[in-house]
Amino acid sequence: MNRKNFFEFLRLEICSAKKYYIIFFLILTSFFSITMSMFSSAVVVPAQYKANLREAFPKGTSLLSMGSPEKTVGMQEAGVDYISFMYNGITHNASLKNGSSILDNLLGEAQLFKNVFNKTSYMSRLDGLCVSGRMWSEDDNGVKNQIWLSKPAAAALQASVGHEVELTGRAADVRLAVIGIYEENAEEDNTPAFVISYGTAYAILDGVGEGTFFLEIYDVTRIARVVNELDKRGIDWFDMSGTVDNVNAIASSETLFWVLTVILLIIGAFAAANVLAMLVKVREKTYGLYKMLGAETNYIMNLAFSALSFLLTFSAVFGIFFSVLINGYFDGIALDLFNADFKIGLVWYAPVAVIAINSLFLLLRYFRTKRRLDKISPLIVLTEET
Amino acid sequence: MVEIRNLSKKYGDFFALNDISMTVEQGDYTAVMGRSGSGKSTLLHIIGGLDKATVGQILFEGEDIAAFSEKRAARYRNQKIGFVFQAFHLEPSYSVYKNMEIPLLIAGTEKEERRERIKKYADKLGISEKLNSVSRTLSGGEKQRAAIARALITEPKLILADEPCGNLDSVNAGTIMDIFDMLNSEGKTILLVTHQEGDAKRARKRIVLHDGAVMNE
Numbered sequence: 001m002n003r004k005n006f007f008e009f010l011r012l013e014i015c016s017a018k019k020y021y022i023i024f025f026l027i028l029t030s031f032f033s034i035t036m037s038m039f040s041s042a043v044v045v046p047a048q049y050k051a052n053l054r055e056a057f058p059k060g061t062s063l064l065s066m067g068s069p070e071k072t073v074g075m076q077e078a079g080v081d082y083i084s085f086m087y088n089g090i091t092h093n094a095s096l097k098n099g100s101s102i103l104d105n106l107l108g109e110a111q112l113f114k115n116v117f118n119k120t121s122y123m124s125r126l127d128g129l130c131v132s133g134r135m136w137s138e139d140d141n142g143v144k145n146q147i148w149l150s151k152p153a154a155a156a157l158q159a160s161v162g163h164e165v166e167l168t169g170r171a172a173d174v175r176l177a178v179i180g181i182y183e184e185n186a187e188e189d190n191t192p193a194f195v196i197s198y199g200t201a202y203a204i205l206d207g208v209g210e211g212t213f214f215l216e217i218y219d220v221t222r223i224a225r226v227v228n229e230l231d232k233r234g235i236d237w238f239d240m241s242g243t244v245d246n247v248n249a250i251a252s253s254e255t256l257f258w259v260l261t262v263i264l265l266i267i268g269a270f271a272a273a274n275v276l277a278m279l280v281k282v283r284e285k286t287y288g289l290y291k292m293l294g295a296e297t298n299y300i301m302n303l304a305f306s307a308l309s310f311l312l313t314f315s316a317v318f319g320i321f322f323s324v325l326i327n328g329y330f331d332g333i334a335l336d337l338f339n340a341d342f343k344i345g346l347v348w349y350a351p352v353a354v355i356a357i358n359s360l361f362l363l364l365r366y367f368r369t370k371r372r373l374d375k376i377s378p379l380i381v382l383t384e385e386t
Numbered sequence: 387m388v389e390i391r392n393l394s395k396k397y398g399d400f401f402a403l404n405d406i407s408m409t410v411e412q413g414d415y416t417a418v419m420g421r422s423g424s425g426k427s428t429l430l431h432i433i434g435g436l437d438k439a440t441v442g443q444i445l446f447e448g449e450d451i452a453a454f455s456e457k458r459a460a461r462y463r464n465q466k467i468g469f470v471f472q473a474f475h476l477e478p479s480y481s482v483y484k485n486m487e488i489p490l491l492i493a494g495t496e497k498e499e500r501r502e503r504i505k506k507y508a509d510k511l512g513i514s515e516k517l518n519s520v521s522r523t524l525s526g527g528e529k530q531r532a533a534i535a536r537a538l539i540t541e542p543k544l545i546l547a548d549e550p551c552g553n554l555d556s557v558n559a560g561t562i563m564d565i566f567d568m569l570n571s572e573g574k575t576i577l578l579v580t581h582q583e584g585d586a587k588r589a590r591k592r593i594v595l596h597d598g599a600v601m602n603e
């Protein structure tokens with residue numbers, strides 16, 4: 001009806017129903033603080049554990065596995081950074097397209113450690129010309145189809161820059177362009193290196209049979225995903241560092257945190273939404289009286305809704321405050337019990353998410369409550385006092 | 387001021403009011419009498435826009451209140467009607483001041499004006515001392531005077547009183563009846579439901595309901 005006195009009426013409404021508002025405030029604040037704490041813990045605690053684990057394994061970890069090379073194709077998607085393939089007895093030839101077989105029998109029988117993806121691999125004792133090498137994956141930043149060669153090999157190939165080089169293996173013929181001749185200072189023995197593409201490497205290895213893999217994972221926390229993928233492919237593995245169980249434990253605690261967070265979030269939002277309905281229920285007679293004295297449903301609804309919005313805002317602010325306290329308390333416990341010195345803190349989007357979901361539920365409930373309020377007859381005032 | 391034409395109110399198959407026609411003139415003081423269950427309260431509720439008639443018209447200053455929208459009906463109750471009930475129906479946790487303030491807040495009356503009006507009607511009904519008391523702590527007579535003060539606060543033309551002395555002792559009842567006399571002498575139109583022959587005699591007119599119908603006037 002009249003907006004002019006709305007806030008004065010609102011004040012009257014809140015003051016007179018303070019009993020209910022205090023109860024609702026306490027309920028909402030508890031939910032807010034617990035949910036926000038849980039939310040933050042779900043984000044921060046596993047992250048902290050993971051960070052600690054990473055710190056303990058700064059160079060990552062590795063798994064040992066057996067099989068033929070193609071079994072590991074695509075393992076980079078599961079989180080593997082580097083695969084060494086150990087295999088004895090590869091013979092390959094490399095020759096220029098124009099027929100001059102400069103590199104005939106260049107790659108002699110040797111032990112081959114091959115990086116199928118994007119890091120270093122070594123070829124040892126190939127033929128004296130090329131002692132160690134590097135291979136790069138196709139998707140490595142721009143270094144595609146390149147061959148890095150040892151100095152003598154480079155000298156031999158110098159003339160072929162811009163030409164196509166044919167690498168022939170037992171099972172595959174590979175063609176690639178020699179883009180440039182590079183020299184690399186290999187860290188260990190200062191010997192030059194060569195680079196061929198992943199496609200090349202794979203083609204060379206194709207069909208050579210079974211060997212041993214080292215799957216290197218630079219971020220130790222990815223090991224669970226890799227193991228999962230290996231299991232899916234039916235590849236046996238051996239966890240040399242013993243981190244798989246650790247990582248799995250973190251993952252399950254993370255899941256538990258999130259399940260609790262979601263449950264709390266929904267219960268809390270449900271509670272908040274129902275506070276509006278409860279308010280209308282417990283204030284039924286008063287609202288009937290307001291109607292008798294000339295207030296419309298809309299006016300009363302705005303009154304209840306505004307009062308509740310204030311309440312929610314206050315509860316949210318106090319909820320944030322308390323969840324900081326709660327998390328601080330658990331920081332202390334973590335320090336005492338596990339000697340784990342980490343700060344849980346409150347991630348900024350925990351309150352945002354909690355408030356957003358609560359507001360959404362409240363808004364959905366608004367219309368039902370309004371219909372209910374609409375049905376309250378002013379004559380309700382006349383029913384027997386309880 | 388109020389003209390009722392062929393008004394009926396049915397609850398299921400039961401006629402609480404059955405084809406009532408009557409008029410209330412400006413300044414009338416009418417006692418509504420009749421046995422319990424004869425439909426007195428129902429009639430008052432319908433006139434006051436608290437309840438809807440099943441059939442018939444209720445013209446208030448020429449307008450059919452049965453056809454009012456919710457908004458109109460609310461405004462009508464706020465501006466034109468003052469309700470007084472046997473059980474007072476004050477908001478028990480509010481002070482007398484706040485109880486009296488509600489209709490004015492709804493009406494959008496300015497703060498100063500509200501204060502003046504509340505003071506005026508509290509003085510008039512002798513409850514100035516009690517303005518800041520929580521209304522549940524008042525005596526029955528004080529509660530009813532506060533309720534009347536609230537009914538008068540928006541200066542409505544028509545006062546609908548449903549057994550206002552029903553819960554009061556004879557001394558307090560006498561005071562309340564004196565107040566109605568005074569209000570009527572000041573020009574308020576009053577419709578008073580009562581069981582007391584003595585109270586009814588103070589009114590200038592009387593209608594008697596019997597099984598939802600008007601017996602005589």
Ligand SMILES: Nc1ncnc2c1ncn2[C@@H]1O[C@H](COP(=O)(O)OP(=O)(O)OP(=O)(O)O)[C@@H](O)[C@H]1O
Pocket residue numbers: 397402420421422423424425426427428429
């Ligand atoms: N909501 C309702 N539903 C069904 N019947 C009702 C309802 N309200 C009133 N009645 C019936 O309508 C009839 C008239 O009721 P009303 O309250 O108007 O009587 P009354 O004359 O005021 O009686 P009393 O002197 O006891 O107050 C009664 O028989 C009552 O039972």
Ligand SMILES: [Mg+2]
Pocket residue numbers: 426427428548
């Ligand atoms: Mg009655």
